[in-house]
Amino acid sequence: MAQSDGARSPSQAAPNDGRVFPAKAKGSRPTYFDDGGVSDAMVQIVTALAGEVWALTERISTLENILVAEDLVEDGFTERYELSSADEKQRLEDAALFAARIFRVLEEMREEIVNDESAETYLAVVDRAFSELGRKS
Numbered sequence: 001m002a003q004s005d006g007a008r009s010p011s012q013a014a015p016n017d018g019r020v021f022p023a024k025a026k027g028s029r030p031t032y033f034d035d036g037g038v039s040d041a042m043v044q045i046v047t048a049l050a051g052e053v054w055a056l057t058e059r060i061s062t063l064e065n066i067l068v069a070e071d072l073v074e075d076g077f078t079e080r081y082e083l084s085s086a087d088e089k090q091r092l093e094d095a096a097l098f099a100a101r102i103f104r105v106l107e108e109m110r111e112e113i114v115n116d117e118s119a120e121t122y123l124a125v126v127d128r129a130f131s132e133l134g135r136k137s
Contacts, residue, residue, distance in 0.1 A: 105129040
């Protein structure tokens with residue numbers, strides 16, 4: 001199977017000719033909302049996650065193509081595969097826990113609004129959540 005430089009090319013995810021990119025971009029960050037940066041941070045997080053999802057999508061596609069090319073699975077195998085009921089139950093539980101971790105900050109924000117807490121308290125919660133995410137990485 002010939003590789004091209006098309007949309008699913010693995011070469012697009014790698015630096016060209018061994019070029020090393022800086023760890024941090026120069027210049028100021030773009031501003032999308034006027035709320036002290038919380039919404040802007042969310043846009044940046046979602047954008048970064050979208051890039052990660054795309055990179056994973058490309059890698060999974062490459063692995064599926066390799067498995068088919070090496071006659072390890074038939075084309076379309078992934079689409080036809082059915083999980084066992086135990087695996088499906090576990091996957092649903094894992095997905096619920098994953099979503100709870102991602103949206104925890106929003107849930108805490110809702111609870112604070114219900115409890116009529118201040119914007120400073122909310123920002124402290126956001127800071128705490130981001131610091132916890134940094135420790136788990």
